[in-house]
Amino acid sequence: MDCNPDGIILTTARESNFRFFSSYLLHHKWEYGLGIAFIFATNWIAVNIPLYLGKSIDLLGDDTLVDQQDALMQAIGMVIALALVMVVTRTVSRILFFNPGRAIEREFKDDALARLTSMQPDFYREHETGTLISIVNNDINGVRALAGIVMLQVFNIIFALSLTPLKMFQISPSLTLYCIFPVLITFAIAHKGIAYMRLMMRARMGELQEMSASTVGFLSGIEVIKSNHIQGWAETAFAGENDKILDRSLKLARVRTIVLPVIAYTDRLLKVLILGVGGSYLINQDLSLGDLTALLSYAALLAMPFISLGLVFSAWQTGIVSLESMRRILDQPLHPQDQQHKQAPQREQLFSHQLRVENLSYTYPGSASPALTDISFEIKPGQTVGVVGQVGAGKSTLVNCLNRYLAVGPGQVFLDGEDVTVMSRQDLRSAVRTITQEPFLFSDTVSENVRFGAADHAEALSLEQALHQGDMLAEVEQFPEQEQTLVGEKGILLSGGQKQRLSLTRGLYTPCKLLVLDNVLSAVDNETERFLLDQIFNHARAAATLIVSHRASVLEQVDTILVMADGKIVAQGTHAELLEISPEYRHSWQLQQQGDGVDA
Structure with a gap:
């Protein structure tokens, strides 16, 4: 890490998105660790239930067992017990992933605001306010999904697509190999489609930021627009940007309607293979009816990972683009001396x-x-x-x-x-x-605007004294709720002189x-x-x-x-x-x- 002549930190190599995002994930490593353990337990239970279902089917057709009814009830009892335990493990796993996802969203927002408050005028000349608002309020949603639902489903898919084929292989190795080919075709199609979706999502996010910047500009200059009778121009300009986003969204929807169904219907093809090939195995007595039932159950178990795979691909691409957008703020260089503060x-x-x-x-x-x-x-x-x-x-x-x-x-x-x-x-x-x-006033009460930044300063004036020094006391006493009156966004409910005097009151409040x-x-x-x-x-x-x-x-x-x-x-x-x-x-x-x- 180097510094330029102005003292600004310059990084020789940009940190990868994986390492950057992992630094936030590690803040919640214990929650994620327990969440992974519960997801494994959920999938382990899920792949064992079909074994007992298959056993139950075989017991129904086996009249040679003396204790057939007891064995059948025991197998059914195991299915019920495992299902109840799976409800608990599945619920806990989601709590352990979704809560850190929300916490990471909060950390990103806090860090973004901290970085924005450290930026100098050059940064704000290059980045419009609307764009920054869009990044912090809209793009962060993709990061939250990346830290929550995507992380959960990644491990869920890994365990489901490893444990389920393993159980299938134990029943019929050859039939399991037949099922590999549709999976490979699915991944090839998904890879091409997702690469195109990433480009579309990045472009759409940029267009959303542009529209947010334009919206802030229109609202800030609403009086100018009305006084010059150019509402039509503003509406046309806004509609043009809105149409661009619509066109981009429709392109994304077209890709999704092609890629996601291919992923979702892979399990249907697997069921057809299992019924066709497995049926011949059953006729040749290479498989029992219980084994074939278990294999069909495993095909159903593979359905959810494949359906989730499509959603995860989409959310992953959105999350990565959102992360890149957030890093436009979080990667801004800082002056080294601004990180070194004097003792009190x-x-x-x-x-x-x-x-x-x-x-x-x-x-x-x-x-x-x-x-x-x-x-x-x-x-x-x-x-x-x-x-x-x-x-x-x-x-x-x-x-x-x-x-x-x-x-x-x-x-x-x-x-x-x-x-x-x-x-x-x-x-x-x-x-x-x-x-x-x-003067700048926050959309808050008169008292909160005066006390802003003062915290619990021991030498602060009373609010009444401060308002008197700023020549605002008499006027504030005439307000509907006196010092608890809201001044509106940027003090819009006050006159220019009142805003100046209230700002001066804030400056005189503490020594x-x-x-x-x-x-x-x-x-x-x-x-x-x-x-x-x-x-x-x-x-x-x-x-x-x-x-x-x-x-x-x-x-x-x-x-x-x-x-x-x-x-x-x-x-x-x-x-x-x-x-x-x-x-x-x-x-x-x-x-x-x-x-x-x-x-x-």
């Missing part, structure tokens, strides 16, 4: 001295010009630093470099003298808390080291803005604050202001100093003062 005492000491930025430059992938150029400044505990600039000046890019949402190069950002690129993102973000300009506010007051009025600024500057429990805005009036109370333009810091100083030395800052401040006067 060391983490508590972060941001004891300063956050220092030295000659920071950043260029977005695919862009010819840099978004940031030679940015240098520092912020220490106890300070409040502001960043101001017009739209497109690089303010949000700077914030995303500080919290490493964007991948910065080494030697540019330091926390207490330590390069942040050798520090896990989790450790860095435990000291640097960011509230973005695009932090460095609080970064990225234009979080853009959707509030002047009076609310003044109240929130008072709470941020005078009541927030952050060791330091970095507040970003395109409005100069917001930053009048900060210790130092950085003026940005075209990705560079063009001036820095206090509000009074910048009014003297920076034409850009002075012009911006004057325009905003005039605008505020008009609003007033």
Whole structure:
């Protein structure tokens, strides 16, 4: 295993699907081990029942035995007893396989979410949200079937197709050899059909992912679709993708109608062979009537494995394609430092001295010009630093470099003298808390959105205090269920200003080291803005604050202001100093003062 210059893990050889999947199976080796033992017991009982049936038939035709009735009742009793025991072993075997299958499904989902939360923006630029949702919610079903029903039936088929022919061979070796030829023909046809089905299933799964991505896009832009009266276009586009899936599904159905019946009717051919060839053996007295009955029973026993074989082939192919799809997430490389976390005492000491930025430059992938150029400044505990600039000046890019949402190069950002690129993102973000300009609320209650991520933080504010600091208390008290009111998906039931203030409330709920506010007051009025600024500057429990805005009036109370333009810091100083030395800052401040006067 190697690392590239950016520190991303690169594997020299991709692990096979068998080894990858086996690592999950081994988590439940005891359940699977017991399940295999119970499946063996079930099949062993199943192949012994026909022997007693055959014995019963022979006893009915044998008038020479003195204790014929007792022997017959004993044979019938054994059939009943074995059948009852088989019910128990069969039920237990299914429990021992299906439960681990569900548990492995949960493990796959947990691991997929953990990997998704570790991925950086480049990954999400390459993978649409709808595709990822389809993989985690739809493709996982194939993996669950692979770990449950397929695993069970594989061992069931192995034992059935080994124990049953063995018993048949013990009765009539030559007749058993006759039965081998239909089996070989069946496997040859199945092999060709299943190979084609795999290609169709992989293509269908990709089409399902594309349709899921389109559906998410349509639903996210539903207001745009309605306002522009393009419902017909959306319906046509969706119908086109739906038709592609229908065509693919019909092709799969045609293959199944050819392959699966061939597999299922193999046992019928075996019965014909046994009756035809075995009948001649019976006439020549090479077999007894009981032996022929037992052989016909074994042919019936072979029916279920052959029927199951078709279903297993189909489920196996679906499972393998699903596993490949899940590995698009689970095989994503990780940065090695993100797996190495500081001890709790060391983490508590972060941001004891300063956050220092030295000659920071950043260029977005695919862009010819840099978004940031030679940015240098520092912020220490106890300070409040502001960043101001017009739209497109690089303010949000700077914030995303500080919290490493964007991948910065080494030697540019330091926390207490330590390069942040050798520090896990989790450790860095435990000291640097960011509230973005695009607030995100979960489809949950007001209280749960405020408490999100706080767990049982000992120094958390009361919910009432936090809502007051975010200027949401009065409004929440007017909600139908107050703090237990659901805010809807992405906070759709709230206004833009309410979403911003509730997001700010979440950030103020617990203390932090460095609080970064990225234009979080853009959707509030002047009076609310003044109240929130008072709470941020005078009541927030952050060791330091970095507040970003395109409005100069917001930053009048900060210790130092950085003026940005075209990705560079063009001036820095206090509000009074910048009014003297920076034409850009002075012009911006004057325009905003005039605008505020008009609003007033």
